[in-house]
Amino acid sequence: MTEIKQADYQKLLYPFLHETGAVNSEQVLKAVQKSTLSKCQEVTNLREKTLDQCGEKLIDAGIAIAKSFSAGATLYAFGNGGSSTDAQNIVVDCISPPNSRWSSFPAVSLTSDIAVVTAVGNDVGFENIFVRPLIALGRKGDVALGLSTSGNSPNILAAMEQAKKQQMLTVAIAGYDGGELACSKAVDYCLIVPCDYVPRIQEAQATLYHSLLEIIQEVLQIQKKSAKGKQQSSNSIEPQ
Amino acid sequence: MQHNRAQLQQLVSARFEKSILGPQAFFESNVESISKASLDMASRFHKGGRILTFGNGTSATDANHVSVEFVHPAIVGKRALPALSLCSDAAIFSSSVSEKNKANDLDFATLLEILSQPDDMGLGFSPDGCCENVLSALKRAKQLKLLTIGFVGKGGGGMSEADLDYLFAVDENDPFVEQEILETLYHILYESIHVFLDNNENLI
Numbered sequence: 327m328t329e330i331k332q333a334d335y336q337k338l339l340y341p342f343l344h345e346t347g348a349v350n351s352e353q354v355l356k357a358v359q360k361s362t363l364s365k366c367q368e369v370t371n372l373r374e375k376t377l378d379q380c381g382e383k384l385i386d387a388g389i390a391i392a393k394s395f396s397a398g399a400t401l402y403a404f405g406n407g408g409s410s411t412d413a414q415n416i417v418v419d420c421i422s423p424p425n426s427r428w429s430s431f432p433a434v435s436l437t438s439d440i441a442v443v444t445a446v447g448n449d450v451g452f453e454n455i456f457v458r459p460l461i462a463l464g465r466k467g468d469v470a471l472g473l474s475t476s477g478n479s480p481n482i483l484a485a486m487e488q489a490k491k492q493q494m495l496t497v498a499i500a501g502y503d504g505g506e507l508a509c510s511k512a513v514d515y516c517l518i519v520p521c522d523y524v525p526r527i528q529e530a531q532a533t534l535y536h537s538l539l540e541i542i543q544e545v546l547q548i549q550k551k552s553a554k555g556k557q558q559s560s561n562s563i564e565p566q
Numbered sequence: 567m568q569h570n571r572a573q574l575q576q577l578v579s580a581r582f583e584k585s586i587l588g589p590q591a592f593f594e595s596n597v598e599s600i601s602k603a604s605l606d607m608a609s610r611f612h613k614g615g616r617i618l619t620f621g622n623g624t625s626a627t628d629a630n631h632v633s634v635e636f637v638h639p640a641i642v643g644k645r646a647l648p649a650l651s652l653c654s655d656a657a658i659f660s661s662s663v664s665e666k667n668k669a670n671d672l673d674f675a676t677l678l679e680i681l682s683q684p685d686d687m688g689l690g691f692s693p694d695g696c697c698e699n700v701l702s703a704l705k706r707a708k709q710l711k712l713l714t715i716g717f718v719g720k721g722g723g724g725m726s727e728a729d730l731d732y733l734f735a736v737d738e739n740d741p742f743v744e745q746e747i748l749e750t751l752y753h754i755l756y757e758s759i760h761v762f763l764d765n766n767e768n769l770i
Binding site for chain 2: 351354355357358359361362363365366367369370373374376377381382384385388389407408410411412414415418419422424438475524525526528529532533536537540541544545548549
């Protein structure tokens with residue numbers, strides 16, 4: 327992201343603030359109100375575009391994660407800054423789902439243990455803050471879920487590469503054009519919100535991972551039901 | 567593993583549709599109070615106030631998110647503003663305080679009382695508006711003369727009776743859509759506060 331782009335964005339949303347002349351609070355209030363509504367429109371448009379561009383891949387990723395869970399996987403989520411709070415949000419929704427019909431799944435946020443983050447950051451560099459705990463905790467078949475709005479965060483990329491080395495399933499959620507995460511061979515599924523403004527990217531990414539959680543739960547429920555059905559039918563043919 | 571692709575496509579479309587249709591009504595009916603809250607918050611920052619955020623579960627992650635937006639703005643060139651999340655320290659959160667020789671859990675309200683200063687702002691998140699610890703913290707914040715803002719779901723729950731300075735209640739049954747709307751809301755508040763601070767000569 328360049329500074330020029332951000333400045334242009336501000337200019338676009340608050341044009342008169344950049345004209346010469348006096349500004350009063352009523353004017354700014356009006357401008358803020360107008361831009362509030364256009365931001366709302368912007369994020370809903372972005373969600374439409376995201377669904378169009380990666381709806382199918384989202385389903386593939388959801389099915390793959392569901393398969394991993396049913397084989398006993400733990401999901402490890404991580405991100406930087408606001409994305410670290412998204413990682414935590416996903417983990418809370420896995421452990422303590424908002425819907426009482428949903429099951430809990432083993433998930434861990436790699437952003438919440440500040441002792442690990444600062445120890446690794448200080449001793450071997452910030453690029454390794456998620457790599458190191460993945461080496462310690464990650465097992466073959468586990469899931470690595472990394473969030474990066476730019477798609478270029480070095481520590482997310484490094485974590486994805488490490489997770490792939492350990493034969494984990496790797497899912498990335500990115501913004502812009504997906505950056506290096508989109509091109510990385512280490513990433514199995516890269517879900518992209520096509521936008522270059524961080525707040526809106528994060529808001530649309532929330533819809534992506536909410537939808538992902540719903541797919542996972544749905545796939546696993548169908549599986550549970552069909553397993554139950556099989557069990558019942560096999561019971562019925564057993565001799566009394 | 568058996569699954570019906572068409573069924574999953576329908577599930578995804580329905581999820582996105584809710585997230586696409588949900589925000590408009592909320593922002594249209596709250597646009598004025600959003601701009602006024604931004605101005606009031608900018609004015610508190612101008613006087614040296616800080617944001618203190620709190621919530622439970624996924625709302626704790628929203629509290630953490632708001633806080634980092636201010637401390638390290640994603641908009642390049644914007645200055646760092648003081649914000650603290652009260653939910654990011656496991657040591658504090660699992661400790662107790664001694665009050666009148668009785669050990670009490672260190673809740674958000676007590677933390678606010680220890681940490682806050684008069685120009686500060688208390689931002690509480692509660693999906694149903696009934697989280698006891700968030701409600702009591704907002705009430706304590708009010709007594710301590712903080713600017714109080716509640717972020718809540720349908721109906722506002724107990725928050726609607728707490729006489730907060732601003733209450734943003736999302737009229738939404740789906741918890742995911744509710745969270746997404748509140749996220750856009752706090753992003754807009756943060757963007758707008760910077761607009762007011764950048765033009766602060768006659769405004770604040």
